[in-house]
Amino acid sequence: MNQNAPNTNGFLLKVEDLKTYFPIKKGLMRKTVGFVKAVDGVSFAVKPALTFGLVGESGCGKTTVARSILRLIPVTSGKVTFDNTDVLSADKLRMQNLRRNICLVFQDPFGSLNPRMTVGSIVGEPLKIHKNVTGAGLTEQVCRILSKVGLSTDAINRYPHEFSGGQRQRIGIARALILQPKFVICDEPVSALDVSIQSQILNLLKDLQDEFSLTYLFIAHDLAVVQFSCDIVAVMYMGKIVEQAPVGEIYSNPLHPYTITLMSAIPRLKAPGRPPKKQTVGEPPPMAGQPAGCPFHPRCPFADGRCLVENPTLSPVPGRPEHLLACLHSK
Amino acid sequence: MSSPDKLLEIKGLCVDFFTEAGIAHAVQDVSFSVKKGGTFALVGESGCGKSVTALSIMRLIPDPPGKIVAGKITFNDRDLLGLSEKRMRAVRGNRIAMIFQEPMTSLNPVYTVGEQIVETIMLHQKKAEAEAWELAVEMLERVRMPNPRQRISEYPHQMSGGMRQRVMIAMAISCRPVLLIADEPTTALDVTIQAQILDLLDDLQKQNQMSILLITHDLGIVEERAEDIAVMYASRIAELSDCPSLFNQPLHPYTQGLLKSMPRLGFTEKRLYTITGVVPDPLHFPSGCKFHPRCPIGCNDKRCQTIEPVLREAAPARFVACWYAPGYEKPDDPKL
DSSP, rough: OOOOOOOOTSSSSSEEEEEEEEEEEEETTTTTEEEEEEEEEEEEEOOOEEEEEEEOOSSSSHHHHHHHHSSSSSOOOEEEEEEESSSOOOOOHHHHHHHEEEEOOOOOOOTSTTTSSSHHHHHHHHHHHHHOOOHHHHHHHHHHHHHHTTTGGGGGOGGGGOOOHHHHHHHHHHHTTOOOOSSSEEEEESSSOOOOHHHHHHHHHHHHHHHHEEEEEEEOOHHHHHHOOEEEEEEEEEEEEEOOOEHHHHOOOOOOOHHHHHHHHHHOOOTOOOOOOOOOOSOOGGGGOOSSSSSGGGGHHHTOOHHHOOOOOOEEEEEEEEEEOOTTTTO | OTTEEEEEEEEEEEEEETTTEEEEEEEEEEEEEEEEEEEEEEETTTTTHHHHHHHHTTTTOOOOTTEEEEEEETTTEEGGGGGGGHHHHHHHTHHHHHHHEHHHSSSSSTSSSSHHHHHHHHHSSSOOHHHHHHEEEEEEEEHHHHHHHHHSSSSSGOOHHHHHHHHHHHHHHTTTEEEEESSSSTTTHHHHHHHHHHHHHHHHHHHHTOOEEEEEEEEHHHHHHEEEEEEEEEEEEEEEEEHHHHHHOOOSSHHHHHHHSSSSSSSSSSSSOOOOSSOOOOOSSSSSSSGGGGGGTTEEEEEEEHHHOOOEETTTTTEEOOTTTTTSSOOOOTTT
């Protein structure tokens, strides 16, 4: 279906030094007194037909990255290139074109579907807006995508409340895929679903990726889900990527203390190769008053004087060009 | 059949909700017991009846529309369902305490956390106000709240999710309950905070000799923390067992499916196992075994389609409600 245009640099999406700051306004004159650095210098690149995972705890900036890529919120600085187009400087027409190729699947299957619209009009709306398809042609395409995501075509005249969480998530996926995008951002697509439904949706996303050679940006907090779904994983902490590596590498050889903490904290069924349990201390500090130096130092068991002042940069681990790490203690 | 090591015993509990669309059988014939000082896990997907079971123990089922229509709940040799509301109030929050999933909605936003903890203490214990405040500070220290003396006069919105859950736990343990019902205590929290809260509950359990009834959908937590487990499906217990045996060899097809469908760290299969279909609606349960439309073994079996299996001992101390489980082989059912 989708022909991913061969890209000069081999990447479909490239994010360079992306910064999204939210101003903190105080007082009568609403003076800007500081910034919440929600995304603070994030760089990564996604190859076509692969899944890039963004992992981290709530508030670490994963969703803000996704929204910044789509320019749903104003970006402070940085560069986003999608398919050889500069996203952040694109004009309205170009942006519309881009949004046809980058679609979003949301976390909450209850909040993201309009309860007053039928499933047919929810799924068909992007087609109407972007491609001016109406009438029988529209119905036909909606039916086709609904059967692709595993829903019966009589869903078309029903309303979202008649469906369960898993089915609603399928509706959301159908809406994202109807424009035949190249790139799909899945923002916590299964975290609101029951266990027995999660695996259905994860398999569906994989099947659709194979069929349409889709590229995913997969945002999640569940490391086991990420391991199943992603090819490359980036771990975010307080607006920064602290470690990034291919999925096999990061799970067998996590290097950043935060990644190790995350992995050992997850209560998971017994599985081989699980790192031993570590006591985690503290909570992430508030985003507004970020500590100087390495953002993880207040919770890090290895932090020393250098970590309090120096801010580590993301750089390759010696001997492993694909494994990037931002830690002053890496050797 | 009261045994000395059983703190709480539930027998044949049935809870119905009388709604405009019909009667929903939210809990059907649920029986289990919680040992003194032990952790019992009640596991299931949303809508399976695990929270309703917990609320029944606290006698907090909203009536109407809900009603406990049958069953017996024995706590410390006392029949909870027969107690007057006044007597029940002395048990609730005092001997049995509960913590909820969403700490923000269960705390009152217009009172400081201190006032809320002190209220619980003064309601159940004869203590002067100053004493109660001292105890509240001590409780916050016990749940490892940073700066308890300062935090005690703050409002819930000034705290993070993890700290709010600590306040909830401090409030729950302030009267030294012998049973703590934890209803999805960490679902709303991040994983690193979740691990801290669960460790804290473990420590408090050891210090206070407290039993915990842990309600969760996360089998990973259960394997790490609980001794006994009941898996609920569509208002009934599908499987009741001690934890190690259940995780080693699940007997009910639903439990087997659940365990297989979870993505695990360290496993690298290309596709996940899926349980087909969806959880049935309590107003329109399927006939026979409620799991049969989704069951890989029994979906075409006449017996599974028509007669509902009851919980039966399949192996020593292991109970399963499935026609295919061992112990069901003998055609001892008169209807067959």
